[in-house]
Amino acid sequence: MLATAVIMFREILEASLIIAIVLGASREIAGRGRWVAAGIGLGLLGASIVAVLANVASSEFSGNGQAVLNAVILLSAVAMLTWHNVWMSSHARVLSAEVKGVGLDVQSGQRPLTALLVITMVAVMREGSEAVLFLWAIATGGEQSPNMLIGGLGGVIVGMLVGMLLYFGLLRIPARHFFSITSWLILLLASGLAAQAAGFLNQIGLLPALGNGVWNTSNILSQSSLVGQLLHILVGYIARPSGIEVVFYAGTFLTMLTLMRAYGSNRGRQVKAKINPD
């Protein structure tokens, strides 16, 4: 029962933390709750479909298909997190200009609500499909299953609680640090997800490994420890990364940072130009 709880906790944790971060980071955006809820619903639906496919379909899907699907899911999450962050970095400047009493008409373009929906959906879908498969396996497997199902449910609840802790922790960040802290969190999160995607594409031979074990810090911090896993999800910690994972991590990090800086400062200039039309 406890083992089941731990496994379900681990499966649910990634989705839970990702949702907490995007919910926290988007607290300024009206109507985000509905979009995130819709994302969770669609994600659960998708997770069930993937679980059925992975379990009954031909080995072709269950090997390569799984990896491709995971990579696509992770990379779309990276793209959406990038959009979100870039939007937020420009929005933050316009907002602060408005706060200074300039009275700008804030027309910030399309709000990244779709991004919130997609991020939530894919986060739930990815880990959820594994949770569904696992629960299915224990539900059909033997006399111990009622206890194990209760354990599994307990794991889900604890996983969600940890996400809520993070969310309320984020809300307590003072307003002046809020944008920078949440955008750094998202930057690191997205870089880690990109590295995971590289792992999946390498697993089916679509990308070269470029060397395995660029470093090995398993002895210092094992990735299977709780702290190791938390850091793996939040900042993409990998104890023994392959070259391609490092390349994807660094590439995503630098690209996203550059976009945030570029877009943020452009918007800043536009705002200034509007204020001083000399």
Next chain:
Amino acid sequence: MSARIFSTCILAAAFTFSGVVFAGDPALTLSIHDKQFEPKQLALPSGIKLKLVIRNLDGLPAEFESSDLSREVVVPGHGEVTIYVGPLDPGNYQFFNDFNHEMQGTIVAAPAVKKVN
């Protein structure tokens, strides 16, 4: 020359040539049977990319996972999946079933050619 060393030579030769000929990557099989990995210690040649076929003989789905190798794949009950592994540096790489953490095993990568000498 014992049969074991002989077969290692053949394997080593096969691996060496497959890198050049590439008629299909060399494949190794790992089974899941009675909630155990078979073998628990899987020896494979380092420095070579190869296919690993994971065959689940049990009815329960399993998730082959390894943080050391960044591998993660669901293996349906009575099903099999194929993934790529390597080229690996010599050393040990842990793997486990993410649906049942009591199921663990190790991939032991060692230079294949060295054994021949």
